[in-house]
Amino acid sequence: MSATGVVVRAETGMGDDGGVAASTENKRGRQTARDMVLSLLVILLGAGFVYLLVPHDDSLDPVRPISYDVELVTARRAAPYPVAAPAGLPDTWRATSVGYKRQSDLGAVWHLGFMDPDDQYAAVEQSDGEPEKFIRSVTHGAKPADRTQAVGGEEWERYEGAKYDALVRRDSGVTTVVTGTASFESLTRLAAALESERAGAPEESGETGAGGESGRPPETTGASGKD
Incomplete structure (x- = not known):
């Protein structure tokens, strides 16, 4: 406190910028994880769609006869x-x-x-x-x-x-x-x-x-x- 009674705050070199940067990094991390999940879902949906388009015959005999x-x-x-x-x-x-x-x-x-x-x-x-x-x-x-x-x-x-x-x-x-x-x-x-x-x-x-x-x-x- 100064002689005039005014409180002087020392400058530490740190302000609100550190908190803002950390918040931004956390947000980016969440967005990256979300994007990965969405990409995986798109791939799975595409694979399922292709499977449905390909004809399947479950009545086919899995046994392969041979000639002897x-x-x-x-x-x-x-x-x-x-x-x-x-x-x-x-x-x-x-x-x-x-x-x-x-x-x-x-x-x-x-x-x-x-x-x-x-x-x-x-x-x-x-x-x-x-x-x-x-x-x-x-x-x-x-x-x-x-x-x-x-x-x-x-x-x-x-x-x-x-x-x-x-x-x-x-x-x-x-x-x-x-x-x-x-x-x-x-x-x-x-x-x-x-x-x-x-x-x-x-x-x-x-x-x-x-x-x-x-x-x-x-x-x-x-x-x-x-x-």
Whole structure:
């Protein structure tokens, strides 16, 4: 305070400009965030509009059938046993995987997988190896149901499991397994359609295959498991 009683305020070099600048920066930050959100919404709306313009057919079958004629002929020439494949199945049975492996831990192995009319997996598996080991492998551990089922005048053993069920036939030099997530009705239909044939003497063939199914020789496409 001066001698005259007048209060003198010291100049600090800071006025209201600092507060105004901070307020301006906050406003700009909010505007930037808002602009980013609006831009994202515009992009999403545009993508949705394009999706609606593109025709979609949900009725299309996601399963891609394969042809196995060449693999079947090759396997029948190379295998040391009559190779089985179905004849006369309707078109609603779609082949999805095929393969022949001349040498493996399970012996000489033939595999042919299908999706049945109910979109369940069913496969023909054959081997000249140790039967129990082979059956356990291709059925994912299914157990004997202690009963048989007549199919085409022949007796097949029934196996039941948490993932796959199966029909099993043991012949001299070969074990044939029809297995999968399909019902026993479908498995029986597939087994009844099988025709076995051996085209000639074994060739020095390694393996052939197409499609896929996890755990199958050779590694092929996938199929759904039993819940």
